[in-house]
Amino acid sequence: MKLLVESQYLAPVTLYLTLEENSNIVFEQFEAYQKRSFRNRCIIAGANGPVSLSIPLHEGREQKKFIRDIRIANQYNWQDQHWKTIVSSYNRSPWFEYYKMSLEKFYVRRFEFLFDFNVELFEWTIKQLEIDKVSAFTDRFVKQYDDQEWLDLRNKMLPNNYQTFRTPYYSQVFIERSGFLPNLSILDLLFCGGKNSLRLLKSVF
Numbered sequence: 001m002k003l004l005v006e007s008q009y010l011a012p013v014t015l016y017l018t019l020e021e022n023s024n025i026v027f028e029q030f031e032a033y034q035k036r037s038f039r040n041r042c043i044i045a046g047a048n049g050p051v052s053l054s055i056p057l058h059e060g061r062e063q064k065k066f067i068r069d070i071r072i073a074n075q076y077n078w079q080d081q082h083w084k085t086i087v088s089s090y091n092r093s094p095w096f097e098y099y100k101m102s103l104e105k106f107y108v109r110r111f112e113f114l115f116d117f118n119v120e121l122f123e124w125t126i127k128q129l130e131i132d133k134v135s136a137f138t139d140r141f142v143k144q145y146d147d148q149e150w151l152d153l154r155n156k157m158l159p160n161n162y163q164t165f166r167t168p169y170y171s172q173v174f175i176e177r178s179g180f181l182p183n184l185s186i187l188d189l190l191f192c193g194g195k196n197s198l199r200l201l202k203s204v205f
């Protein structure tokens with residue numbers, strides 16, 4: 001089946017688990033932007049529990065433009081702030097140094113559009129995971145797809161329910177302090193699981 005989903009900022013682990021079970025992934029680019037989602041937000045593990053990183057948007061969160069036309073508010077120093085938080089959270093993780101240089105480039109290079117930033121980061125993550133899948137994009141908005149051919153996860157996994165989805169168990173940086181935090185950003189799995197990340201994903205099947 002084809003997996004259909006909105007573009008997400010370093011999406012939760014479950015997206016990659018679901019991708020591994022399906023033929024390829026298609027990103028919706030003709031939806032109207034929706035707030036309170038992972039489109040411009042990811043959740044990582046901090047010393048005191050989950051930490052939300054949010055990308056500021058030009059014209060704010062109330063706009064109804066197509067997601068592909070949403071611009072990032074680059075007058076704010078958000079890239080530097082996000083990178084410093086990521087380093088603070090994961091610099092002691094076993095695989096941080098391995099991924100550090102290639103990931104940091106995304107927090108130095110300026111991106112104008114949120115959609116482009118999300119998709120390029122997604123391509124980086126599947127490369128690190130060694131998941132060989134083809135990414136594609138919708139050419140128009142379709143409200144309902146044939147459920148025999150498509151797995152439509154648009155607007156299904158949100159910041160208020162992400163912890164209810166299935167996810168692999170693995171050792172996290174602050175697990176002794178906070179306990180296991182399920183379904184965080186894929187960064188958490190990569191930094192903690194490294195080259196074993198794909199095996200951990202497949203262990204859930």
